[in-house]
Amino acid sequence: MKKLLTLWLFIFLVFQMHSQTATVIGQLLGPEGTGVIYANIALYDTADSTLVKVETSDETGVFIISGLNNGAYKLNVSFIGLEDYESTAFSISESETRDLGTIKMNSSSIELETAIVTAKRAIVEIKSDRTVFNVQGTINSSGDNGLDLLRKAPGLLIDNNENITVLGRSGVLFYIDGKRLPLSGEDLTNYLKNLNSEQIDKIEIITNPGAKYEAQGNAGIIDIRLKKNENHGTNGSISMNTTKATDWRNNINLSLNSKNDFLNSFGQISLNKGKTYQYMVFNDVLNGVNIVNDLVTFNDNKGVFLRWGTDFTINKYQTIGFLVSGNVNDGLGVSDSKSIISSYTEPNNIDSILIATNRTYTDFNSQTYNVNYMFNKENTSLTINADYGKYRRDANTVQPNTYFESDGETVRTFVNTAFDTPNNIDILTFKADYETDFAGGRLGLGAKLSKVETDNTFLFFNVIDEENIQDNRRSNLFLYSENVIAGYTSYARSFGKKLSFNAGLRVEQTDASGDLQAFLPELQEDPVDLNYTSLFPNAGFSYTYKPEYVFSLNYGRRINRPDYNVLNPFKSQINELSFRKGNPFLRPEIVNNIEFGFLWKYRYNFKLAYSRTSDQITRLIGPDESDPRASFINWDNLAMQTIVSMNISAPVQFTDFWSGYFNLSANFLDNQADYGDGGVIDLQAYSYNIFQQHTFSLPKGWSVELSGYFNSPGIWGGVFEFDSSWALNFGLQKKFLNDKLNVRLSVQDIFFQAYWSGQSNFNGLISTGEGNWDSRRGSISASYSFGNQKVKSKSRKSGLEEEASRVQGDN
Numbered sequence: 001m002k003k004l005l006t007l008w009l010f011i012f013l014v015f016q017m018h019s020q021t022a023t024v025i026g027q028l029l030g031p032e033g034t035g036v037i038y039a040n041i042a043l044y045d046t047a048d049s050t051l052v053k054v055e056t057s058d059e060t061g062v063f064i065i066s067g068l069n070n071g072a073y074k075l076n077v078s079f080i081g082l083e084d085y086e087s088t089a090f091s092i093s094e095s096e097t098r099d100l101g102t103i104k105m106n107s108s109s110i111e112l113e114t115a116i117v118t119a120k121r122a123i124v125e126i127k128s129d130r131t132v133f134n135v136q137g138t139i140n141s142s143g144d145n146g147l148d149l150l151r152k153a154p155g156l157l158i159d160n161n162e163n164i165t166v167l168g169r170s171g172v173l174f175y176i177d178g179k180r181l182p183l184s185g186e187d188l189t190n191y192l193k194n195l196n197s198e199q200i201d202k203i204e205i206i207t208n209p210g211a212k213y214e215a216q217g218n219a220g221i222i223d224i225r226l227k228k229n230e231n232h233g234t235n236g237s238i239s240m241n242t243t244k245a246t247d248w249r250n251n252i253n254l255s256l257n258s259k260n261d262f263l264n265s266f267g268q269i270s271l272n273k274g275k276t277y278q279y280m281v282f283n284d285v286l287n288g289v290n291i292v293n294d295l296v297t298f299n300d301n302k303g304v305f306l307r308w309g310t311d312f313t314i315n316k317y318q319t320i321g322f323l324v325s326g327n328v329n330d331g332l333g334v335s336d337s338k339s340i341i342s343s344y345t346e347p348n349n350i351d352s353i354l355i356a357t358n359r360t361y362t363d364f365n366s367q368t369y370n371v372n373y374m375f376n377k378e379n380t381s382l383t384i385n386a387d388y389g390k391y392r393r394d395a396n397t398v399q400p401n402t403y404f405e406s407d408g409e410t411v412r413t414f415v416n417t418a419f420d421t422p423n424n425i426d427i428l429t430f431k432a433d434y435e436t437d438f439a440g441g442r443l444g445l446g447a448k449l450s451k452v453e454t455d456n457t458f459l460f461f462n463v464i465d466e467e468n469i470q471d472n473r474r475s476n477l478f479l480y481s482e483n484v485i486a487g488y489t490s491y492a493r494s495f496g497k498k499l500s501f502n503a504g505l506r507v508e509q510t511d512a513s514g515d516l517q518a519f520l521p522e523l524q525e526d527p528v529d530l531n532y533t534s535l536f537p538n539a540g541f542s543y544t545y546k547p548e549y550v551f552s553l554n555y556g557r558r559i560n561r562p563d564y565n566v567l568n569p570f571k572s573q574i575n576e577l578s579f580r581k582g583n584p585f586l587r588p589e590i591v592n593n594i595e596f597g598f599l600w601k602y603r604y605n606f607k608l609a610y611s612r613t614s615d616q617i618t619r620l621i622g623p624d625e626s627d628p629r630a631s632f633i634n635w636d637n638l639a640m641q642t643i644v645s646m647n648i649s650a651p652v653q654f655t656d657f658w659s660g661y662f663n664l665s666a667n668f669l670d671n672q673a674d675y676g677d678g679g680v681i682d683l684q685a686y687s688y689n690i691f692q693q694h695t696f697s698l699p700k701g702w703s704v705e706l707s708g709y710f711n712s713p714g715i716w717g718g719v720f721e722f723d724s725s726w727a728l729n730f731g732l733q734k735k736f737l738n739d740k741l742n743v744r745l746s747v748q749d750i751f752f753q754a755y756w757s758g759q760s761n762f763n764g765l766i767s768t769g770e771g772n773w774d775s776r777r778g779s780i781s782a783s784y785s786f787g788n789q790k791v792k793s794k795s796r797k798s799g800l801e802e803e804a805s806r807v808q809g810d811n
Contacts, residue, residue: 022068022092023601025548026100028061028077035061036105039079046072046089053656064602067653070094082106097548097601124154124649124661129210131155131649133203138693139705139731142241142744142781146195146224152709153203154663154691155647156222159716159756161619162189166207166219167645168667168687168714169611170618171560171589173217176224177323179368179387180214182427182452185565187393190364194303194329198239198253198783199270201227207609208538208556208595211488211504212433212446215536218560218591218613226307227255228266234258235787242781245774247298249274257787265310273302280771286764287628290347291577292340303329309370317377323370333360337575341629350406356575360397366390380436391425398463401576415576416463423564424455441493444504452482454564458572472519480564482512503539508559510534514567514584528567528584534559552597562586562617566635579624579632587637589615607647616641618671618718622679622763631765638673638681638718657698663691671718679763685721687714701739705731705746713758722758727751727775743782749775 028036039057043065057063075087082105092098125132133153135141150156157165166172174181183191204223213221236256243249251272258265275298282293309323335358341351368389375382402414431448460474490504515527540554568582591613598606616638624630645667652660666688673681693707708728716722731746757770
């Protein structure tokens with residue numbers, strides 16, 4: 001079945017890439033010479049005046065109409081506030097690309113009181129510096145949380161421990177609305193799971209950021225953009241969703257917006273409640289002992305998300321604004337672990353069985369505050385942002401460990417433990433970005449100050465006669481601080497119509513400290529201090545051979561600093577035989593990325609990338625030094641990691657009612673390290689991922705969507721070799737009440753094939769395992785838009801508004 005699915009995906013991709021059909025391209029310019037965004041473009045057959053195809057222009061006014069047959073056509077363009085444009089008749093032949101050049105549109109003398117403009121966005125947009133995954137462009141986003149959506153995004157892969165890689169590279173930095181999210185590990189995962197698809201507008205994946213962005217994040221940046229209504233007037237939407245997997249999940253979301261010439265105020269509230277499920281089983285062999293670990297986890301969460309912001313227009317050149325948000329979540333995690341212990345030579349002769357039942361009560365809350373100022377006049381812009389965020393997490397765990405005889409009923413011994421693990425994070429940033437025309441190009445200058453403080457407490461208790469007695473040998477406080485001062489300059493210029501160039505240099509001075517505070521003097525360690533200055537250059541070229549052949553080459557250097565989750569050296573345990581511990585001596589990893597891009601016919605995008613990382617921070621699974629039966633998860637630096645990756649994306653218009661999108665990502669990974677005493681890593685692997693989506697537009701407002709992915713075998717972390725997996729999803733959508741009411745039904749992972757499996761062999765520990773989460777699920781959602789949406793006759797955003805929506809908090 002897997003081979004058939006893979007073949008099916010490739011057949012459609014190859015078919016479209018080799019189909020010889022005609023294309024019409026052009027660019028719409030308004031009265032001021034700027035691109036007309038989201039204009040309606042209709043193509044008619046001159047023989048009988050029938051409508052052939054409808055498209056919309058992009059953010060620069062460019063439009064592309066492809067998949068055409070031989071014939072004679074005429075073009076009709078309409079946009080609110082501008083006079084309609086109708087072309088003269090023209091003929092095209094097979095395989096021809098007809099460039100209509102620039103089309104100048106004039107202002108309309110008709111004053112429009114009220115109008116609503118809608119344009120359907122593609123699921124994926126390939127831009128010069130990023131890939132945009134439009135969440136609202138797919139029916140199958142219904143019922144997904146933030147982590148589920150990332151599994152569907154092109155070029156992204158999530159492993160069994162919910163670590164995220166981009167084009168095979170780890171170390172990605174997360175932003176929310178252009179603001180850095182200072183969470184990692186389990187804290188990041190929980191935050192993403194508490195976002196729902198109705199809150200998210202799009203996900204931007206920036207694999208090779210320029211000097212304007214902070215250098216942190218080897219794999220680049222994932223920026224999750226939440227919904228924000230830009231329509232004039234007072235309007236809003238309300239949406240509800242119910243999802244059934246192993247258990248139920250529900251959320252309700254309300255968005256409101258009020259905008260006029262002087263003020264734009266917007267807000268959102270989201271309520272969610274539900275349960276999630278995950279299971280995994282591992283068979284570990286070490287030191288002659290065979291252990292089968294079976295782990296089942298249920299999480300019951302409920303939360304509230306609030307967001308409110310206002311932008312004030314001072315004059316036509318200046319705006320000032322603020323944005324505040326809050327997130328509160330309470331949860332109960334139930335994790336039942338069963339470990340069957342036997343000899344490796346006689347696995348059926350059971351020695352004992354360990355049962356550990358974890359109950360974790362978690363309270364999480366966060367608040368973020370932003371004030372911003374923007375100035376834009378005559379090609380000169382200045383953006384200033386000040387941000388403060390605080391994140392608080394309190395977790396209390398009870399874990400009874402009971403050893404049974406081989407019959408599973410007779411108690412041999414028991415050890416009851418408990419943990420108290422509060423975590424506080426504060427982040428303060430200030431940044432300024434300035435751009436102006438200079439020497440025939442565009443000059444950028446900027447600076448940023450950031451301060452991150454984390455306070456981590458790990459208290460370990462032995463529970464004796466229902467009393468918690470703190471074990472000071474296994475408890476600690478870990479304080480981590482990171483101060484970064486950065487400055488950058490960038491320059492971009494075009495040389496004629498074919499060649500363009502950009503370059504930048506970012507300088508970052510880092511002062512970081514990890515301070516382990518033990519409760520016993522003999523366990524006290526000296527703080528680990530890091531103080532260094534790094535340079536991060538980037539450069540790129542773009543060459544347009546012909547209008548439909550665009551080549552690009554980009555280089556960038558980035559850094560990934562270890563965070564508090566991987567630095568704390570004290571053990572946290574799943575049960576008495578399975579541990580996690582950090583490494584306070586981790587070094588920052590440095591990566592050099594080179595990317596070559598090719599854009600064909602304004603639609604098909606090809607990217608080839610090479611990255612070489614020194615001191616790659618990676619997750620390892622190995623035997624525990626103190627207990628020959630136990631295993632642990634640890635973090636260390638690989639000597640070197642080399643990745644060669646490729647990505648191909650292709651939007652396809654099969655017929656007037658059938659459209660598709662295909663994405664193929666492939667990479668070769670080489671991990672090298674030698675830790676001594678047999679701890680050698682020498683792993684190479686080829687892997688690929690295929691994503692496809694088909695959308696069928698049916699009469700009377702119905703549409704159907706079929707999407708799926710296939711992941712080939714590959715490597716997670718440093719040593720875990722995973723097997724292939726795939727999923728197929730179905731979605732149905734119907735619109736009512738003049739498209740104001742939208743009802744969606746979706747089924748994810750129809751054939752229940754999205755589970756993972758794999759094996760690792762490192763330093764004497766051989767481990768094989770498999771697992772799944774709530775991959776198979778059904779969802780139904782409904783959203784209703786309401787209010788008085790007005791579009792002024794000058795519908796195109798002003799330069800200041802465009803800059804505000806694009807760069808507010810970008811770095």
